[in-house]
Amino acid sequence: MTRCLVVDDDAEIRRSLxxxxxxxxxxxxxxxDGREMRRLMATQVFDVVVxxxxxxxxxxxxxxxxxxxxxxxxxxxMLTAHGDPISRVLGLEMGADDYLAKPFEPRELVARxxxxxxxxRRGEHEAQTRREFRFEGWAFDRLLRQLVSxxxxxxxxxxxxxxxxxxxxxxxxxxxxxEQLIELTRAPGVEVNDRSVDLTISRLRQKLGDSPxxxxxxxxxxxxxxxxxxxxxx
Amino acid sequence: MxxxxxxxxGGFARAFGDTLARRIFLLLWVTLVAAQxxxxxxxxxxRGDPYALRMHGAPSLPPLPGLxxxxxxxxxxxxxxxxxxxxxxxxxxxxxxxxxxxxxxxxLRDVPLPGDVPMPPREGFRGPGPSQxxxxxPPWRGPFRALTGWELTLDYGIRLLVTGLAAWIASRWxxxxxxxxxxxxxxxxxxxxxxxRLPLLDEQRGTLEVRESAQVFNAMARQLRRQFxxxxxxxxxxxxxxxxxxxxxxxxxxxxDIDELQRQxxxxxxxxxxALVDAVMELFRGDGPGAAEALVDVDVGxxxxxxxxxLVEQSMPVRxxxxxxxxxxxxxxxxxxxxxxxxxxxxxxxxxxxxxxxGRDAQGVWLRVTDPxxxxxxxxxxxxxxxxxxxxxxxxxxxxGAGLGLYIARELTLRQRGSLVLSNRPEGGLMAELRxxxxxxx
Numbered sequence: 001m002t003r004c005l006v007v008d009d010d011a012e013i014r015r016s017l018x019x020x021x022x023x024x025x026x027x028x029x030x031x032x033d034g035r036e037m038r039r040l041m042a043t044q045v046f047d048v049v050v051x052x053x054x055x056x057x058x059x060x061x062x063x064x065x066x067x068x069x070x071x072x073x074x075x076x077x078m079l080t081a082h083g084d085p086i087s088r089v090l091g092l093e094m095g096a097d098d099y100l101a102k103p104f105e106p107r108e109l110v111a112r113x114x115x116x117x118x119x120x121r122r123g124e125h126e127a128q129t130r131r132e133f134r135f136e137g138w139a140f141d142r143l144l145r146q147l148v149s150x151x152x153x154x155x156x157x158x159x160x161x162x163x164x165x166x167x168x169x170x171x172x173x174x175x176x177x178x179e180q181l182i183e184l185t186r187a188p189g190v191e192v193n194d195r196s197v198d199l200t201i202s203r204l205r206q207k208l209g210d211s212p213x214x215x216x217x218x219x220x221x222x223x224x225x226x227x228x229x230x231x232x233x234x
Numbered sequence: 235m236x237x238x239x240x241x242x243x244g245g246f247a248r249a250f251g252d253t254l255a256r257r258i259f260l261l262l263w264v265t266l267v268a269a270q271x272x273x274x275x276x277x278x279x280x281r282g283d284p285y286a287l288r289m290h291g292a293p294s295l296p297p298l299p300g301l302x303x304x305x306x307x308x309x310x311x312x313x314x315x316x317x318x319x320x321x322x323x324x325x326x327x328x329x330x331x332x333x334x335x336x337x338x339x340x341x342l343r344d345v346p347l348p349g350d351v352p353m354p355p356r357e358g359f360r361g362p363g364p365s366q367x368x369x370x371x372p373p374w375r376g377p378f379r380a381l382t383g384w385e386l387t388l389d390y391g392i393r394l395l396v397t398g399l400a401a402w403i404a405s406r407w408x409x410x411x412x413x414x415x416x417x418x419x420x421x422x423x424x425x426x427x428x429x430x431r432l433p434l435l436d437e438q439r440g441t442l443e444v445r446e447s448a449q450v451f452n453a454m455a456r457q458l459r460r461q462f463x464x465x466x467x468x469x470x471x472x473x474x475x476x477x478x479x480x481x482x483x484x485x486x487x488x489x490x491d492i493d494e495l496q497r498q499x500x501x502x503x504x505x506x507x508x509a510l511v512d513a514v515m516e517l518f519r520g521d522g523p524g525a526a527e528a529l530v531d532v533d534v535g536x537x538x539x540x541x542x543x544x545l546v547e548q549s550m551p552v553r554x555x556x557x558x559x560x561x562x563x564x565x566x567x568x569x570x571x572x573x574x575x576x577x578x579x580x581x582x583x584x585x586x587x588x589x590x591x592x593g594r595d596a597q598g599v600w601l602r603v604t605d606p607x608x609x610x611x612x613x614x615x616x617x618x619x620x621x622x623x624x625x626x627x628x629x630x631x632x633x634x635g636a637g638l639g640l641y642i643a644r645e646l647t648l649r650q651r652g653s654l655v656l657s658n659r660p661e662g663g664l665m666a667e668l669r670x671x672x673x674x675x676x
Contacts, residue, residue: 013485082515155533156570157540
């Protein structure tokens, strides 16, 4: 069972989330504002907090920082009605582990909660939630789904390229087989297969200016798979 | 009574205060007097002849040609003075116009009048050459002495210089308030969008008219800022408040016991409403408090490729035709995604499939989205950019949308200093062309 604390000022959203998440073996406690959230967190242990950005008494960002300071092991999923990238950036920089725009797909929330739990159990808390990765002069912004070249040119990525590059930069220097990459880049409603993996890799090489004949960054390991060969920094 | 007093005071200030009229008057007057005085002063000084200064400005008129000719007597042709060998006048005048030329008044002053008592021949004229004569100190020749070529040049030069300089300074000086106003007006739109400091004018400096315009302009700018902020905040608030009920609705659909098809349709409606809220938020993001997206170098080829790939992944009929070389333009990546996404969406919705091309020419970078659909009547090609405008045949369709898509797309494009136009292709179907400024070469 996953213990989840929902902080939202809307009573019906709290109640319906409680009802809905129970079906996916998530027990829900609910708080209507920041004060109640602090009170509950002082007496109970939670695996994940689902926090609304706009609360009547306190800003969700301040609460997010408070959780980071006092309960650093509890991951936070930020919910917000401001769908723009700026508040998304703010939310993640203030220490939220994930972000979901209202109105969200209920299934998506369940998927995020489970993913965060899995990562926490595997101790991957850090790498997965990092917003930006740097390698060889390139910057990979996972929030805006784009690459910034060493010459400061923005190179937008497709969803498939984004998922593929995420999988690669999180595991630099490791050979990843096609089967592993299919598993890592799976997304709902999309068919990923050997052919699409190869296509996405070649697109990424093109965008990264990596020669297809002698690739340096994304190397082909014959018969084994692909290897991301670069020093990755945050 | 009071109003009259105010009017009188206003009229007084206009007549005697620091008005534009007074500035122009002063400027012209000072310039002309200064040019006159300087030219005369310089010429006199170069002659070292204090008397000439006194006489130069004297009210006596130079003798008119008619008067000169008068006492010459009835005989036509050259006067007696000229008969006796080479006339002294022609010798002295050199290659200039002869005594009969009468072109320049100044020349006449030196011409010996035929009826006069013949002047005793001077030393210089008897000498072997005219150079000797010029070397001798000029004798007194009455108040109207000709200016030599050099003095004339000096005189005209100084006048031209002084009036030219004054005109240049004055034009800068008098037009400065206008230029300030133009600059401020130009900066106003930008600063309203970017929430920067307003480009206010100095209300304390300049003429009465300038100070008045500055006050009016500043009041207008502040009013605009207030309305912009209010509009942005209001739209943000409405959008935000719409999302909470949409979230409730979405959650309710999960727990309600309804037909699956109905549920899916409702989910689709919620998604559409949210997309509209998204679009409006994006449009007003720059207006309300909160930073607008920065203008950066974007590989628009990669952008078009990425958007197309995403749609192809969802089995949408989109094709991207482009080279491998990056096509760089100045733009806002997120806004560009929305604009291009909207154009491709329209092409699929109304033309059943979309083809995206990217390239550059002498005018800049272009992105073209074409479809094989029915196109748009030529007289409606611009109207479709108006907010809430919808073509007749799209109104009945479920997929018609709110009619904000193209309006928002063009707004976002203009903000990136680009342009967006629609045209019907000769081979059929619609073409949307998005043009952007090329990126600065590295």
